[in-house]
Amino acid sequence: MNEELKKSIMKTDFEDIIGQENVKDQLKSALLMDRHIILVGQPGIGKTTLAKNVAKIMPEKIVCGCSFNCYADNPSCPECLDKKKRKEKITHKKLGGKELFVRVQGSPDLTAEDLIGDIDPVKAMKYGPLSIEAFTPGKIFKANQGILFFDEVNRCSEKLQNALLQVLEEKKVTIGSYSFEFDLDFIFIGTMNPDDKSTEPLSDVFLDRFDLVYVEHPESLDLEVEIVKKAGKKLVEFPEKLLLTTVNFVRSLREDADVDKKPSVRASIGLYERAQGNAYLNGREKVTAQDVQEVIVSVLSHRITLKASIKFLKSTDDFIREEYKEYSARPGDYR
Numbered sequence: 436m437n438e439e440l441k442k443s444i445m446k447t448d449f450e451d452i453i454g455q456e457n458v459k460d461q462l463k464s465a466l467l468m469d470r471h472i473i474l475v476g477q478p479g480i481g482k483t484t485l486a487k488n489v490a491k492i493m494p495e496k497i498v499c500g501c502s503f504n505c506y507a508d509n510p511s512c513p514e515c516l517d518k519k520k521r522k523e524k525i526t527h528k529k530l531g532g533k534e535l536f537v538r539v540q541g542s543p544d545l546t547a548e549d550l551i552g553d554i555d556p557v558k559a560m561k562y563g564p565l566s567i568e569a570f571t572p573g574k575i576f577k578a579n580q581g582i583l584f585f586d587e588v589n590r591c592s593e594k595l596q597n598a599l600l601q602v603l604e605e606k607k608v609t610i611g612s613y614s615f616e617f618d619l620d621f622i623f624i625g626t627m628n629p630d631d632k633s634t635e636p637l638s639d640v641f642l643d644r645f646d647l648v649y650v651e652h653p654e655s656l657d658l659e660v661e662i663v664k665k666a667g668k669k670l671v672e673f674p675e676k677l678l679l680t681t682v683n684f685v686r687s688l689r690e691d692a693d694v695d696k697k698p699s700v701r702a703s704i705g706l707y708e709r710a711q712g713n714a715y716l717n718g719r720e721k722v723t724a725q726d727v728q729e730v731i732v733s734v735l736s737h738r739i740t741l742k743a744s745i746k747f748l749k750s751t752d753d754f755i756r757e758e759y760k761e762y763s764a765r766p767g768d769y770r
């Protein structure tokens with residue numbers, strides 16, 4: 436681990452993320468030891484923001500101008516070696532912040548070729564199948580010396596998982612008959628949604644290579660309101676007490692035994708913005724409880740799913756309307 440990065444990790448509080456102190460500490464200790472990490476949590480919980488924040492604290496880097504981002508003082512990729520051989524000058528480029536963050540979206544359609552690289556058949560005919568001219572490096576090389584953010588890694592095929600493991604463990608790249616050793620150096624941050632039932636679970640062999648960091652919904656009502664105000668757009672006044680009540684309603688749905696898929700912070704932000712829009716549309720300068728009520732189904736109904744036992748009795752829309760009505764009628768602070 437580079438000393439400068441070590442210092443940044445010790446110093447940072449990942450200020451783009453409000454709260455989540457435990458997650459931040461877990462992430463920091465994993466980063467300090469160059470561990471591969473998978474952030475586990477529902478969508479909309481801030482996993483991407485967290486990973487981007489890691490990229491933000493990374494020191495700027497000077498690397499070779501090739502497609503492999505190799506070390507400026509040790510150009511070792513096939514492109515650079517070829518340049519060396521032909522006595523051409525090796526150019527350099529500066530990587531910082533955004534360039535250090537490379538996002539890959541996991542999906543069953545993603546192939547090892549997309550990620551690692553491919554042989555261009557036309558060029559292979561011209562230069563030979565094992566020539567570097569025929570190899571088109573994949574996305575993984577763009578992340579070299581930066582961060583590979585692998586969203587929904589559990590959606591990938593087993594074949595791709597294996598290819599990824601080989602790269603992470605052996606730093607060796609194999610595409611068909613093409614194989615070369617290359618010192619890939621990046622921070623791997625994957626994400627996984629524990630409720631994603633559309634995919635096969637990750638194999639034990641795969642999981643054994645990673646540390647899992649669990650990201651939960653905001654720890655407290657106050658923190659969630661702070662996040663909502665920071666992330667949401669502002670149009671008209673949203674009275675504080677009504678906002679606390681509204682956000683707390685979303686939080687109560689997460690605790691509700693009848694709710695299977697829980698609403699994320701995006702639901703709270705959605706209510707915050709849409710209730711303001713509704714007030715503005717009706718010529719009001721201040722959000723009222725009626726505004727919240729009028730947009731609540733549109734914001735929430737697709738963001739939750741009900742347990743099978745209740746789904747047969749009522750629709751999600753009716754469930755939300757009834758729950759909100761009952762919740763609003765309850766006495767007490769932030770109800």
Ligand SMILES: [Zn+2]
Nearest residue numbers: 501505512515
């Ligand atoms: Zn290079």
